[in-house]
Amino acid sequence: MSARNIARFWEWGRKIICVGRNYADHAMELKNAIPSEPVLFLKPPSAYVREGSPILLPFYTSNLHHEVELGVVIGKAGTAIPQSSAMDHVAGYVLCLDMTARDVQDECKSKGLPWTLAKAFNTSCPISDFIPKEKIPDPGSINLWLKVNDIVKQNGNTSQMIFSIPYLINYISEIISLEEGDLILTGTPKGVSSVQEQDELQAGIDDILTMTFKVDRKS
Numbered sequence: 317m318s319a320r321n322i323a324r325f326w327e328w329g330r331k332i333i334c335v336g337r338n339y340a341d342h343a344m345e346l347k348n349a350i351p352s353e354p355v356l357f358l359k360p361p362s363a364y365v366r367e368g369s370p371i372l373l374p375f376y377t378s379n380l381h382h383e384v385e386l387g388v389v390i391g392k393a394g395t396a397i398p399q400s401s402a403m404d405h406v407a408g409y410v411l412c413l414d415m416t417a418r419d420v421q422d423e424c425k426s427k428g429l430p431w432t433l434a435k436a437f438n439t440s441c442p443i444s445d446f447i448p449k450e451k452i453p454d455p456g457s458i459n460l461w462l463k464v465n466d467i468v469k470q471n472g473n474t475s476q477m478i479f480s481i482p483y484l485i486n487y488i489s490e491i492i493s494l495e496e497g498d499l500i501l502t503g504t505p506k507g508v509s510s511v512q513e514q515d516e517l518q519a520g521i522d523d524i525l526t527m528t529f530k531v532d533r534k535s
């Protein structure tokens with residue numbers, strides 16, 4: 317049997333744990349309070365989509381938003397991982413989009429319902445190629461950007477995160493044990509906006525990597 321390859325972690329069917337409202341400028345653009353503790357939600361592995369396949373518009377939304385985020389790929393399992401050793405559990409990174417049906421999320425929020433329909437649908441988590449940890453020596457200080465049809469919509473720096481990567485790994489693993497192949501989405505900076513069928517989304521991390529996805533409707 318061939319050994320599993322962490323560079324193809326999305327094939328392993330592990331957890332996708334998402335952090336929300338982790339950038340003050342994004343929390344404020346959606347008129348949310350700045351959180352005093354991380355806001356967590358989950359996506360299933362069926363949310364993954366890779367370059368070459370489209371992001372599919374769910375039939376029940378008319379306001380699908382992009383959110384560009386740094387994804388942290390877990391390489392070593394742990395529970396209640398101390399902040400001091402948190403980075404030893406990181407195998408690498410991916411650039412991610414947390415696609416969000418904003419109108420559905422607003423309705424869920426107003427009714428006190430979970431965000432599953434808004435955040436966890438098929439293709440709601442486009443990801444780049446795997447970036448080995450050594451390629452990003454300081455993940456707490458990198459630029460993330462996103463363009464829609466060549467127009468810049470998001471341009472932020474991970475130094476703006478309210479909760480750092482070691483803090484998040486400690487906080488999450490106290491509640492949900494982390495396994496090899498899990499992915500943590502670390503939240504989005506400001507500039508989220510609506511996308512339409514046939515739009516082209518391009519996103520990147522500094523000069524490290526870019527990725528491109530088309531938006532389509534399920535045929």
Ligand SMILES: O=C(O)/C=C/C(=O)CC(=O)C(=O)O
Nearest residue numbers: 335336337338346348503504
């Ligand atoms: O509370 C809201 O209105 C929206 C929150 C989010 O969608 C949170 C995120 O996913 C994020 O900040 O990245």
Ligand SMILES: [Mg+2]
Nearest residue numbers: 383414503504
């Ligand atoms: Mg998000």
